[in-house]
Amino acid sequence: MLDIQVLRNQIDTVADRLASRGMQLDSALFIELEDERKQLQTRTQELQARRNTLSKQIGMLKAKGEDATAVLSEVAQLGEELKACEQTLPGVLERMNDFVARLPNLPHESVPVGVDERDNVEQRRWGTPRQYDFEVRDHVDLGAPLGLDFETGAKLSGSRFAFLRGPVARLHRALAQFMLDTHTLEHGYTECYTPYIVNREALFGTGQLPKFKEDLFWVLRGGDEEGLEQYLIPTAEITLTNSVREDVLALDALPIRMTAHSPCFRSEAGSGGRDVRGMIRQHQFDKVEMVQVVEPSTSYDALEQMVGHAEAILQKLELPYRVITLCTGDMGFSATKTYDIEVWLPAQNTFREISSCSNCEAFQARRMQARYKNAQGKNELVHTLNGSGLAVGRTLVAVLENCQQADGSIRIPQALVPYMGGVELLEPAL
Known part of the structure; x- marks a missing residue:
């Protein structure tokens, strides 16, 4: 959430x-709400002060034994107006909070200005695409x-679900374990297991929330928790x-680095017709996530570090x-740089996206009230960062396609062989 004082x-x-970022701020509406808030709060304070003065009178x-009827009458009238102000103010504050909650983060000054993915800026490349002397097949x-079975996935759950069995299921599991081990043993992240419903x-x-509710899967259930609002994690x-x-974290507790392997659930509202073939865009997919919670002055160094951690997986x-650096018009809602x-x-x-690493600065921390005690002992908002390390399904796609042989077998990358029980080649069933 943006700092309302900056607004x-x-x-x-x-x-x-x-x-x-391609968003037109309704400044007039904000100013209108702000004026209404100030008027109500000012009038409330005036009424309270006047009532206190009259109460003393x-x-x-x-x-003194004198008649206080007139003053009592004025106090009663003040009470009615004060009650009306106190009843109106929460509604105005709620409208203002909703207005601010729907505003995306401000882009960092280093982010290239652009409209969409065509304006993203390539930073570097690693590796050389392999040349094949046979017709390349897709994943x-x-x-x-x-x-890899999409028909059974569709039978069980509908389109954009996959059912994995045998060798490809093992490869999928091996990739996730390899990623977790790399991040925990080499990159200093703490492995976590978290709820899938929040x-x-x-x-x-x-x-x-509240802006992207339609992109989520909602959980509806009965019982004694009627009205409980829950969602599957994206x-x-x-x-x-x-x-x-x-939380209010101690300064010496930072940075906090966490990683977790989890399924991700996305309804993909509005994305119909794109990447409908295969595993590129699924309603359910697995991902190994990296999150860092850091002291603000270190967050951009942490962002570069996190990108390097994701790159290390692909290099191995x-x-x-x-x-690539995303331009202003292509960044996610909470990100200030991606x-x-x-x-x-x-x-x-x-090339297709397999990881996205973002610095959100204090945007998420302000919404969560996640703070730390700075060197002066004052509470200050932390900075939060997140990144894919990596999307497991898309990594599976990349291994299948890049490591394919002419006979349809798949050469297992050497770093992954120990996680495959020593298997170096996946051969298709006859």
Whole structure:
């Protein structure tokens, strides 16, 4: 959430920076709500002060045995107006809070200004795409003889679900374990296991609610918890980041680095027709998430570090990739700066996103009231960062396509062989 004081004092600057994200700030509505709030709060304070003064007068008049009827009548009238103000003010504050809660984060000054993905800026590449002396197949055709089954997924749950069995299921599990081990043993993250169902407050904290409710899967159930609002997580970012919600952390507790492997559930509202073939865009997929909670002055160093942690996974798997900086118009709601890592997919002859690493600065922390005691002993908002380390399904796709052989078998990257029980080649069933 944006700092409301910045909105109050620098609304034109905020409007310009949001415009670079393709959002038009309704400044007139904010000013209207702000004026109404100030008038109500000022009038409430005036009425309270006047009532206190009159109450003292009543006491003095009664002590002298004088008539206090007129003053009592004025106090009664003040009470009615005060009650009306006190009843109106919460509604105005709620409208203002909802207004601010729907505003995205402001882009960092280093973020390139642009409209969409065409304006993203490539930073670097690693690896050279392999040249094949046979016709390249995509992961759907390669995966089918290895146990990648979309028909059963559709039978059980509908479109955009997959059923994995046998070798491909083992490869999927091996990838997740390899990623977790790398992040915990080499990169200093603490492994976590988190709930897959969360409440509204958690999703508000990381910015999915209230604006993106239609992109979530809602959990409806009966029983004695009627009215309980719950959702399936779209990423473990929600649970990991919210683990510090409403906390005041010690300075020496920072940085906090957490990682978790979890399924992710996304309804993908509005994305119909895109990537309907295969595992690129699923309603349920697995991801190994990285989250850092840091002292503000270190957050941009932490962002570069986190990107390096995601890159390390791809390098160990010998998968070519590139790193790009997202432009203002292509960033996520909570991010102030984002790097995407895109892996090479030979069947598509292009790079596709496999990790997104973002610095949210204090945007999520303000929504969660996640703070730490700074060196002066004062409470200050932490900075939060999140990144994919990596999307397991898309990494599976990349391994199948980049490591395919002419006969349809898959060469297992050496770093992954120990996680496959020594298996170096996946051969399709006859």
